[in-house]
Amino acid sequence: MPRSKDDLSGLRRKAAPMPPPEGMPPCEPGAARRLPKDEREKRIIEGAIQFFAERGFEGQTRELAKRLGITQPLLYRYFPTKDDLIDRVYQDLYVKRWQPVWEEWILDRSQPIDRRMKRFYKDYAASILTYEWMRIFLYSGLAGFDINNRYLTLIRDRVLVKLCGEWRHEFGLPDPTALPIGEAELELAWALHGAIIYLGIRHFIYGLKVPRNFDPLIEADIDVFLAGLPGKLAALTREMAAE
Amino acid sequence: MPRSKDDLSGLRRKAAPMPPPEGMPPCEPGAARRLPKDEREKRIIEGAIQFFAERGFEGQTRELAKRLGITQPLLYRYFPTKDDLIDRVYQDLYVKRWQPVWEEWILDRSQPIDRRMKRFYKDYAASILTYEWMRIFLYSGLAGFDINNRYLTLIRDRVLVKLCGEWRHEFGLPDPTALPIGEAELELAWALHGAIIYLGIRHFIYGLKVPRNFDPLIEADIDVFLAGLPGKLAALTREMAAE
DNA sequence: CAGCTTATTGAGCAAGCGATAAATAAAAAT
DNA sequence: ATTTTTATTTATCGCTTGCTCAATAAGCTG
Numbered sequence: 001m002p003r004s005k006d007d008l009s010g011l012r013r014k015a016a017p018m019p020p021p022e023g024m025p026p027c028e029p030g031a032a033r034r035l036p037k038d039e040r041e042k043r044i045i046e047g048a049i050q051f052f053a054e055r056g057f058e059g060q061t062r063e064l065a066k067r068l069g070i071t072q073p074l075l076y077r078y079f080p081t082k083d084d085l086i087d088r089v090y091q092d093l094y095v096k097r098w099q100p101v102w103e104e105w106i107l108d109r110s111q112p113i114d115r116r117m118k119r120f121y122k123d124y125a126a127s128i129l130t131y132e133w134m135r136i137f138l139y140s141g142l143a144g145f146d147i148n149n150r151y152l153t154l155i156r157d158r159v160l161v162k163l164c165g166e167w168r169h170e171f172g173l174p175d176p177t178a179l180p181i182g183e184a185e186l187e188l189a190w191a192l193h194g195a196i197i198y199l200g201i202r203h204f205i206y207g208l209k210v211p212r213n214f215d216p217l218i219e220a221d222i223d224v225f226l227a228g229l230p231g232k233l234a235a236l237t238r239e240m241a242a243e
Numbered sequence: 244m245p246r247s248k249d250d251l252s253g254l255r256r257k258a259a260p261m262p263p264p265e266g267m268p269p270c271e272p273g274a275a276r277r278l279p280k281d282e283r284e285k286r287i288i289e290g291a292i293q294f295f296a297e298r299g300f301e302g303q304t305r306e307l308a309k310r311l312g313i314t315q316p317l318l319y320r321y322f323p324t325k326d327d328l329i330d331r332v333y334q335d336l337y338v339k340r341w342q343p344v345w346e347e348w349i350l351d352r353s354q355p356i357d358r359r360m361k362r363f364y365k366d367y368a369a370s371i372l373t374y375e376w377m378r379i380f381l382y383s384g385l386a387g388f389d390i391n392n393r394y395l396t397l398i399r400d401r402v403l404v405k406l407c408g409e410w411r412h413e414f415g416l417p418d419p420t421a422l423p424i425g426e427a428e429l430e431l432a433w434a435l436h437g438a439i440i441y442l443g444i445r446h447f448i449y450g451l452k453v454p455r456n457f458d459p460l461i462e463a464d465i466d467v468f469l470a471g472l473p474g475k476l477a478a479l480t481r482e483m484a485a486e
Numbered sequence: 487c488a489g490c491t492t493a494t495t496g497a498g499c500a501a502g503c504g505a506t507a508a509a510t511a512a513a514a515a516t
Numbered sequence: 517a518t519t520t521t522t523a524t525t526t527a528t529c530g531c532t533t534g535c536t537c538a539a540t541a542a543g544c545t546g
Contacts, residue, residue, distance in 0.1 A: 008338045008393060018387045034493055034542050056385060058301045061534065071495055076535065095251045138381060141448040142299060144261045148449040150251060183454060184463060191464045194441025195434035201444075202433070205384045206391040211426060220427060220475055221434045228471025232463055277512055277523055304504065314525055319505065 018207045020054055020131050041078050044068060048089050053132040056139045057086055090147055093136055097127050098154070106162050113170045117163070117222050121196055122215050129200035129214060138205060160189035171230045173237045182240050188232065192225045261450045263297055263374050284321050287311060291332050296375040299382045300329055333390060336379055340370050341397070349405050356413045360406070360465050364439055365458050372443035372457060381448060403432035414473045416480045425483045431475065435468045 035043070047068045051059055061082055065072040079085040105120050128134070141148040164181045168174065196218055203210040211217060278286070290311045294302055304325055308315040322328040348363050371377070384391040407424045411417065439461055446453040454460060 008341065008390070008397065018385075037493080040493080056299075056301075058299075060532080062532090072534090073496085073536075074494060077493075080535095082534065098251065135385060138385060138448065141450075142261075142378060142381060142385075144450070147251070149451060152445070152449055152451055154251065184459070187454065187460050188463060188467060190441065190445070191438035191460075191467070194444070195438040198433065198437025198441055201437070202395070205381065206395055207384075207387070208392060208395055211430065216427070217430045217434075220431060220479075224431060224434070224468060224471035224475045226471065227474055228467035228469065231470050232467045236463075280523080283523080303502080305502085315504090316506080316526085317524055320523075323505095325504065 018054070018204070020050060040070075040074075044075065044078055044085070045088055045092055048085055049093060049132050049136070052086065052089060052139070053135040057143060089136065090140070093133060094147060094151060097133070099123070099127070103158050103162065106159065106166065109166075109169070113166055114222060114226055116166070117226070118219050120159070121218050121222065125196060125199070125214050125218060129197075129204075131204050134200045134204040138201075155193070156186070156190075160186060160193065163189050167229060167233060168237070171233055173233060174241065179237060179241055182236060184236050185233065188229070192221065195221050195225075261297070261447070263293060283313075283317075287318065287321055287328070288331055288335055291328055292336060292375050292379070295329065295332060295382070296378040300386060332379065333383070336376060337390060337394060340376070342366070342370070346401050346405065349402065349409065352409075352412070356409055357465060357469055359409070360469070361462050363402070364461050364465065368439060368442070368457050368461060372440075372447075374447050377443045377447040381444075398436070399429070399433075403429060403436065406432050410472060410476060411480070414476055416476060417484065422480060422484055425479060427479050428476065428483075431472070435464065438464050438468075 048064060051064045051067060055063075061075055062072045065075055075085065079088065102120055102124065105123075106116055108116060111119075128137075137148060137151075161176075161181055164185050165176045168176060168181075173179075196214075199210060199214055199217065202208045291307060294307045294310060298306075304318055305315045308318055318328065322331065345363055345367065348366075349359055351359060354362075371380075380391060380394075404419075404424055407428050408419045411419060411424075416422075439457075442453060442457055442460065445451045
């Protein structure tokens, strides 16, 4: 079978790390020098998020400084080591973006289940399906940092397990207190979660063209998922109850 | 609201890049020196795949050589530059793993649609949901290489678009020649695809514990997806036909 | 203006990087 | 056994990297 043109032969690399979406000029063109301490620190962190998202943690401090319009040794006045700067990037990026109200939305039974799920996932996607969040999260995952494990454990315990409980209630299946949420069940929740996250991966990691507005896609995914869920869920709970 | 223990405060990094699954000893303990040219080249490529999967392309040639039980300059006897070695890694990892028969499986209408999808995705997952494939693919995506874009374009044109056509046929909807596959429709295919890929991301990138056998999970995902699909698909084609 | 504080810079070190060239030694050829 | 070939190593170059420290200059206080 002859190969057509769109195959993978002749693989070559491209030295173009995906540029950030908004071409914000390197932060300061004729940067006003001698800023107050707090202001400078803030700018460094913001610039570092942008920079590390683009280049990864192996990005060099000299180039980061160049983008910030400052010299490299100044970075070390504000952060004793590069690792300390990276830690601050994590703080600003992950810890601050978690919304405890999400858990309440999911459990709010005054709303139908699809509305709750759509509300949560649209807001969640708006929070984390961004250039900086997605790329830094993946860079840190590949580097083997434990933040990813911790963050996803949070997602599992605070979101997915609760979703499973609400589905049980919605479809008239045994309460989790009577029959604990099983692994296969939880994997269904991970599947929907992965489908939504993969939107961001396609766009921000692989640079693929993706519909600009994620919301209708998320709603469609949830519709399909919920329409197909009860059959499988009933089968799974039957299996588990039988043991 | 007081924070519980499993939150994200006190983020710290961990200097442990996720180790490969099978602790294959560094390739050669008391390595028989002076290998024939082909054999040595083969070992270098295999070792490089393992090494770059773990450390990324910024992994140093000296450490790669150390794992291979050879000295660093010897690498440059076989590959003129580090980039040339990386290109060979791509060839071995991506080009060789594409199975043209997959496209035939999907279009084989002598089998029911769920059987076809499960057969393809289980085989596809067995091929690419591996430590080396997933990690190198993500490293190269983050680095901005064009392989990812090319590979996923292949997936879209050779797999997902065809799946959409088969769904149309399955549910008695207009043929793609009469009404072309729409964007929203294709996004549903990406959703299922993403749900399955995300299994590998969770495990090999983030180091999360995931059920060992992916097959039953993939089957469940497809069952839920197919059960929920016809309603949404009918609505989408109605919308498109109305324009 | 003088004097003090401190944000910022210029110069540079030690270690690590990809890559090179000549020297060595193991296998093959004569 | 001697020569030829070549897989492999030793030593090193030029450059980059994270990081340091003394010098500079901008702003505040009197």
